[in-house]
Amino acid sequence: MMNHIRIRSLIVSLAVCLLAAMNVSAQQGIKRIVSLNGAVTEIVCALGFENALVGVDVTSTYPASMKQVAKVGHNRNISAEPVLALQPDLILATDNFIQPAVIEQFKNVGVRTVLMKQEFSVAGTKKLITEVAAALKVPEKGAALVKQLDREQQALQIKPQPKKVLFIYARGAGTMMVAGKETPLDKIIALAGAQNAATGFNDFKPLTPEALVTANPDVILMFDDGLKSMGGVDGLLKVQGIAQTTAGKQKKVIVMDGQLLTGFGPRVIQAVQELAGKLNS
Template structure:
């Protein structure tokens, strides 16, 4: 990788990928949600949250590469602005775990660190051993938001993580990245474990009582038996290296049933 390469990261998952590849010294700016690794992001300009990212300020830093994303509605406006500028750009929009690995490869290639990318992927795969779900494996709902309830459906890397950890995705019947459920009525599918992974909320602010007291959910197995667990969104919602920790916590929750 050329030592003078200057990289701007628009999303926290891309920031974490760059650092896991050992290229953190190439970062010249990140988004305001990038909080890991703290010793790296703490010294960098933070150019606003993902939907308010200051594209002009980023371009003023004369980056050789911008890493962006389409994982959140509204990101396309930021991506379009970077595309119009002509700056070299890598845009990630993974749905499956395999696509997360592919994005790591693309970022590594752009940084001229292809071998490091393959090592990172191999390490992640080794640390997330495949546990084939049994026919009666616990059904897991990963909840991105509590009201309305928004959960991870089949077209998501979380679906793959649940199955890899030996569980079954409670929302596997929905062929989309997410499914929205009413908080006032029980879901139309059984749920044995509910993992709170609320987007944009620190894990110490997750409140199991919000789930446990839902009137329409009192007959849901996860609620009835108190199987409601917090798993920080930084470990499940960021398609990058720390999905390994999300896998570990999912596996612990599944094995605890």
């Protein structure tokens, strides 16, 4: 009789464990994730799913462990084949770059695809965190990460300053663009308390000597690898028009990591602090 009771108790215990395991699996049972946005990748990692990432786009440079994860291309020109070759059970992307035809291919083969809108603001980052957490079925972890961001934002002290900042995207002297309004650079410069020196246009446009004279920035802002591609500050000063600006005369050039500066992921407040600190130094 005692043996029957023990066996029954064991069966009940096993059933409870199995149900608990199934519940965890149902909640978190996402085994293979492909992320097609650097900020989304950071959020996925911050929510504890770093090990589930089997593929990322090339903007996914943080955390450093992403160097070991398969790259599927730049989010501006993703094709379906390399993504699907990784056999994901979840694809996460933002709607600003991925072609609708590619999204359709993902859905046609039955892969769960979650497309989110990325807004380049602190509020937009919080919304993105909430949406990624919902896709991963861990809303409570998303809420905790948003609260952490709230605390960082409340502790942030930024004083507005009259400095005009011009962001230059460079891949050597042959490829140089400036960031206008409605770009992540425009938004982060404003959050750091300064002004975008490029006005009168949205998005990016090629750098010209005339535009430099018109903008006359106090500070030039660049990605660290962008300035490196120019041969450092000395190489940048050889570009026609740069040396004639206030920034050029004072050799005031700020460099930052590209994904930190423009990602608007969980490190957005850190990015604002770093940029504001460099503007004030």
